[in-house]
Amino acid sequence: MVPLSRLLFAMALLHATAAAAASGGGRRQKRYDRVFSFGDSLTDTGNVLHISHSGEGPPAGRPPYGETFFRRPTGRASDGRLVVDFIGEHAKHSRVSTLLACHRTIHLVVIVTLVLVGPAVEALGVPHPTPYLAGKTAADFSRGVNFAVGGATALDVQFFQSRELKPFVPISLDNQTSWFNNVLELLGSVEEQRKIMSTSLFLVGEIGVNDYFIAALGRNRTAGDVKTFVPRVLAAVRSVITDVIAAGASTVVVPGMIPLGCEPQLLAQYNGSVGAGGYDPVTGCITRLNDLAELHNRELRRMLSGLRRAHPGTAIVYADLYRAVTNLVVSPTKYGFRSRPLAACCGGGGGAYNFDDEAFCGAAGTAACGDPSEYVSWDGVHFTEAANRRIACAVLKGLTAPTLSISLATTEAWRRTIGCV
Ligand SMILES: *[C@@H]1O[C@H](CO)[C@@H](O)[C@H](O)[C@H]1NC(C)=O
Ligand SMILES: *[C@@H]1O[C@H](CO)[C@@H](O)[C@H](O)[C@H]1NC(C)=O
Ligand SMILES: *[C@@H]1O[C@H](CO)[C@@H](O)[C@H](O)[C@H]1NC(C)=O
Numbered sequence: 001m002v003p004l005s006r007l008l009f010a011m012a013l014l015h016a017t018a019a020a021a022a023s024g025g026g027r028r029q030k031r032y033d034r035v036f037s038f039g040d041s042l043t044d045t046g047n048v049l050h051i052s053h054s055g056e057g058p059p060a061g062r063p064p065y066g067e068t069f070f071r072r073p074t075g076r077a078s079d080g081r082l083v084v085d086f087i088g089e090h091a092k093h094s095r096v097s098t099l100l101a102c103h104r105t106i107h108l109v110v111i112v113t114l115v116l117v118g119p120a121v122e123a124l125g126v127p128h129p130t131p132y133l134a135g136k137t138a139a140d141f142s143r144g145v146n147f148a149v150g151g152a153t154a155l156d157v158q159f160f161q162s163r164e165l166k167p168f169v170p171i172s173l174d175n176q177t178s179w180f181n182n183v184l185e186l187l188g189s190v191e192e193q194r195k196i197m198s199t200s201l202f203l204v205g206e207i208g209v210n211d212y213f214i215a216a217l218g219r220n221r222t223a224g225d226v227k228t229f230v231p232r233v234l235a236a237v238r239s240v241i242t243d244v245i246a247a248g249a250s251t252v253v254v255p256g257m258i259p260l261g262c263e264p265q266l267l268a269q270y271n272g273s274v275g276a277g278g279y280d281p282v283t284g285c286i287t288r289l290n291d292l293a294e295l296h297n298r299e300l301r302r303m304l305s306g307l308r309r310a311h312p313g314t315a316i317v318y319a320d321l322y323r324a325v326t327n328l329v330v331s332p333t334k335y336g337f338r339s340r341p342l343a344a345c346c347g348g349g350g351g352a353y354n355f356d357d358e359a360f361c362g363a364a365g366t367a368a369c370g371d372p373s374e375y376v377s378w379d380g381v382h383f384t385e386a387a388n389r390r391i392a393c394a395v396l397k398g399l400t401a402p403t404l405s406i407s408l409a410t411t412e413a414w415r416r417t418i419g420c421v
Pocket of ligand 1: 156170171172174175
């Protein structure tokens with residue numbers, strides 16, 4: 001007996017893909033065969049499990065991480081899918097829809113069969129890009145590669161060590177770039193490499209959160225000191241973008257900084273040291289930290305404008321994570337969240353933020369909330385799957401840039417497939 005939810009899902013999918021195919025009629029659609037992503041725990045889909053850790057390993061390798069979607073810990077720092085997973089699903093659908101236009105009936109049958117027999121979306125062979133450290137061969141990376149590592153920084157380990165700061169893991173954007181070059185070499189001749197790059201979607205970031213966290217939490221630092229990191233962090237991001245463009249990338253999406261001052265971990269740990277005037281009266285977030293994130297984003301957007309002028313053949317799209325997350329914090333109930341968006345779902349601590357470093361999500365004696373979809377923050381640092389879906393919805397909306405030749409109708413169809421509208 002096929003569960004009703006599967007049937008409904010199949011019907012929704014057919015509706016969405018047919019709509020995408022219809023709206024694409026005659027118009028040249030951009031298709032992305034693979035996703036290449038760089039970043040940290042907001043994007044890592046498993047690399048962190050392959051990095052040696054002291055003690056019992058990273059929290060994302062333990063229950064209840066993954067409980068909502070994958071039903072097991074996968075190394076993702078959430079209860080389910082990340083933004084990159086949702087975007088990957090959309091990239092796959094955009095390809096499916098084009099196939100449908102040619103061989104509609106056959107593919108409809110195949111899709112229905114897969115949906116009905118397999119575990120929901122994963123059975124579609126959705127291109128969750130392979131974590132770099134989990135693959136070896138060109139075939140392993142045929143759906144793309146995810147270089148992001150939980151805890152990774154934009155800046156190198158030496159930068160922090162020379163300031164008596166301790167990175168979470170010894171992986172920086174430099175490492176991710178050299179991994180990218182390793183993969184390029186697997187992909188055949190330079191001509192073949194460029195062809196693959198030009199039909200791939202690149203996600204560079206979010207990255208920098210850990211650089212700022214390390215500085216903000218590691219020692220007795222003022223926000224003034226942390227601000228001096230911004231140009232260096234952005235130079236590292238710029239270097240990745242120019243490298244992938246040099247390799248032939250045609251579409252590069254660059255997510256900005258999240259509102260750091262709304263992170264339950266920072267809210268809990270700064271408690272007492274932030275005066276009453278230090279909180280945003282609307283959101284309750286720490287103004288000083290959000291100012292840092294906004295500075296990062298202003299400078300990032302300025303840098304991207306320069307890169308667009310220098311590389312007119314490449315679509316460089318800024319993804320406004322700051323606004324996407326702030327919208328959830330300002331109007332949680334509008335998006336289906338409960339009314340206290342600054343409290344973590346999982347972990348110990350109670351109080352306004354439900355965060356305690358000594359009782360981090362996944363540690364013995366801690367528990368997740370009953371319904372993670374009511375929370376924006378999963379563990380006080382990372383977002384729930386429900387929040388990630390909303391963030392992906394905002395990012396996808398931004399992909400309707402004229403340079404991408406993707407129609408609004410197509411974007412809306414993609415957004416429907418992941419439940420945005
Ligand atoms: C990361 O890069 C540093 C040099 O910046 C290097 O020493 C280290 O071995 C690299 N780590 C990995 C896992 O590639
Ligand atoms: C933190 O900085 C303040 C002002 O610079 C100083 O008074 C205080 O002693 C410092 N605390 C620690 C633990 O270093
Ligand atoms: C923050 O500090 C206030 C008073 O200083 C206290 O009442 C409150 O419980 C603290 N909150 C957290 C989450 O530690």
